[in-house]
């Protein structure tokens with residue numbers, strides 16, 4: 248279980264080195280994206296159009312931040328991860344269309360996403376769900392926001408972060424998957440528990 | 446004169462409820478904080494301990510910065526208890542308080558139309574905030590606010606069990622639901638259970654369980670025993686903090702029930718994430734008020 252400090256844009260070889268259980272701190276730019284932003288990114292790719300952000304070596308954060316506007320600037324107040332499951336369907340396509348290297352979220356993602364991570368050389372990192380003020384403290388500034396028509400939580404926020412973490416590598420590019428392991432164990436204990444019920 | 450008097454009361458209630466929402470969004474109730482500390486101390490999984498440590502640090506950081514502890518400030522529900530209620534006036538105050546708190550605390554605008562997905566921008570909407578009126582024989586008025594995020598609400602479900610399965614069926618279903626939910630509702634969770642009634646009442650029972658503090662058992666011995674047994678079972682699954690493995694899957698299991706039809710056994714499982722945000726405002730007959 249090693250510790251890494253990485254700068255964006257992330258390089259494929261750096262990401263492929265990561266193993267489940269490692270902890271990572273990211274500095275640079277990260278992009279928020281939830282259900283609707285994923286849809287729009289895919290639509291653009293299908294239409295052959297460019298998105299308003301550069302996603303080479305990008306970090307996508309599953310988050311709908313709580314923000315406020317002060318003196319004409321956006322400020323991130325609270326910004327923990329949202330449940331990544333909702334993005335299961337769109338993520339394999341997203342990884343095909345854009346060279347994203349890291350996804351940050353909570354709760355883990357599907358087997359198809361795990362496959363796509365392996366194939367494309369990307370990882371999924373877990374951030375403790377609800378630890379939103381800690382996360383916001385690592386956000387230095389809002390660089391810009393796109394697609395505000397989707398609503399504040401669903402918009403595409405471009406955030407400059409410093410030592411964003413500790414992120415736990417939960418699904419790596421080798422097929423390692425901490426959620427799968429924990430889930431398998433839980434299902435095994437469930438069988439035993441059910442057999443012993445009175 | 447009378448109209449002015451009502452308006453004044455509405456204003457004061459609105460003001461107090463803005464403070465109430467602020468407190469709920471920023472600071473967890475002490476029963477929840479204690480339970481999280483206990484979980485941290487008893488957790489044996491290394492990754493699990495890291496999750497709980499981050500949770501505890503975040504609680505402190507939110508309090509000292511005066512910021513909402515989770516970005517998902519959720520859908521807002523109010524539980525209003527009183528002997529007699531001026532529904533229209535109270536509802537007006539509560540709605541206005543939500544709009545103002547959204548800007549002042551601030552809260553994330555999280556309320557959208559179910560189909561168009563258009564965000565209303567101020568956390569109110571059709572039938573939102575959700576208000577549950579509870580007529581009770583008490584001298585004061587109590588308003589409990591609950592901020593409920595989507596992660597835990599999305600994992601909730603209703604089960605129509607064959608009545609013949611009885612208590613065993615209830616145990617099986619609850620434990621299966623917890624394993625299926627995994628890390629999605631941000632464990633350690635509080636599992637709130639409703640039993641019996643017609644299905645609306647079943648869920649209402651689960652919501653009444655939700656506002657009961659942790660550590661306070663159901664007054665009936667048999668139900669209290671089932672709560673204890675379910676907590677033990679749930680924490681034997683090993684789902685653990687954030688679904689990454691460990692012994693602290695739930696902080697508490699609470700049950701409320703209504704009698705039901707002889708041919709049904711409805712069971713509602715409503716998950717509450719560790720960010721169990723609720724606070725209560727009590728207004729005494731002399732007009733003095735306190736928040737706890």
Ligand code: SF4
Nearest residue numbers: 377515594596631718
């Ligand atoms: S489940 Fe609770 S703690 Fe987790 S992100 Fe949602 S509201 Fe926050």
